[in-house]
Amino acid sequence: MFTRTRTRGRRPLLRTAATPRRARVAALVAVAALTATACSGNSSTSAGSGAKVVDELVQAAKPADDSLLPSGSTAAAIRKKGTLVVGGTQTAALFSLLNPTTGKVEGFDAALSRLLAKYIIGKDSVKRVNVTTATREALLKNHSVDTVFATYTITPKREKQVAFAGPYYADGLAIQVKKSTSGIDTLSDLAGKTVVTQSASTAASAVKKEAPTAKVQLFETNTECLQALRQGRAEAYVLDQGILAGNASSNPDVKVLAKTFSQEPYGIGLPLDATDFKKFVNDWLKKIAADGTWTKVWKATVGTQVPGPAPTPPTIG
Structure with missing residues (x-):
């Protein structure tokens, strides 16, 4: 992801009450069919304007109050360090893809990681570390990264090694x-x-x-x-x-193809021993869902290719 690995299927693909799963699936397949449009200048314009929206959202985001980062907490240590180390990929279109023109990693996951950094540190300070599906757990376990944003599906097996905040997205x-x-x-x-x-x-x-x-x-x-x-x-x-x-x-x-075959709730990977950080990140996810930031990020990234209204964010926890 950065790289992606996941599973999806039985529950709605991030749906709203008026937008059932099949409608979301149809929208995704329609995107695949509109190849001429996707490769046209219009697509590039949408991506460019989406990146601008994300930049504006990050710039406007307010940092967490000091009271939410008590001394000794994981978040406080990251704020003191001054950089959020994020594990991810640069090859997942719509989620985390390197823009060769700007040199920036763009997409839904990349945007959320920047917003989390701003919330913790007070500035958009992210150090990106490329991870693969085979290296994510090890990098979290040895604290080489603070978080992993990589279309990372939450599973019972992975939860034995990783503390997941979220889910923040659902797929199949x-x-x-x-x-x-x-x-x-x-x-x-x-x-x-x-x-x-x-x-x-x-x-x-x-x-x-x-x-x-x-x-x-x-x-x-x-x-x-x-x-x-x-x-x-x-x-x-x-x-x-x-x-x-x-x-x-x-x-x-x-x-x-239109059909999906699993349920793939994406989580933000955190070190298993950072139990306080899981609550902190979950509270932040609830905040950006409630104030509309999550929806704006979706529209500026995934929503540039998937038509229709933005889905309702998944229920945290």
């Missing part, structure tokens, strides 16, 4: 194929086929469960998986639908 596993591909609609249709996904992702086990004869190949990053699919070295790519939709928005030769 989906299938990406080349535009010309037909005959693949569900995970079971992947039987006997070569499928790529990210290592340590929940997607690999989901594919093997539904299609035991599938030949699953693992790569460290979204970019590697996408390249394997586009080059014909794989017949399908399974990962979070939001990430796959980001791929389709800038690669007209691939498409995302």
Whole structure:
């Protein structure tokens, strides 16, 4: 993520009362279909204006009151350090993608990490460390990073090693194929086929469960998986639908299928021993959901490619 790994499916993809899950899914697939628009100047304009909105939100954000960072707390130590060390990726479109023109990492996850830094430190001071699905837990455990924003799905197994704040976003596993591909609609249709996904992702086990004869190949990053699919070295790519939709928005030769096959609640990864920090970050998430900041960030990032109203933020905890 930065890189993404996740799972999705049974519950609504960040829906509002008036926007059911199927409508959200249809919107994502529509994005994949509108390849001409996605690759046009209009898409670039939307991305540019979205980045400007995020900059304005970060600039206007107020830092936490001193009373919320008592002496000895994790947040107080980060404020004293003056930098929030964030683990993530630079290859997940819409969530955390390096803009080669500006040199900045942009997207939903990247924006939230900047806002959290501003809330803790009082300034937009983020040090980014690239992580993969295979290295996230280790970097949190040895405190090489303060947080991980990387479309990081919360699972019972991961919760034994990571303290998750959130969820702050919800998604589901989906299938990406080349535009010309037909005959693949569900995970079971992947039987006997070569499928790529990210290592340590929940997607690999989901594919093997539904299609035991599938030949699953693992790569460290979204970019590697996408390249394997586009080059014909794989017949399908399974990962979070939001990430796959980001791929389709800038690669007209691939498409995302409508169905999702899991529930993928994204959490902010924190060191397991930083129990006070989990409460602090959860309180911050509730704050930005209540004051509308979360919705504004969604509209400026994911919402530049997914039409329709912004979804309701997931319930924290």
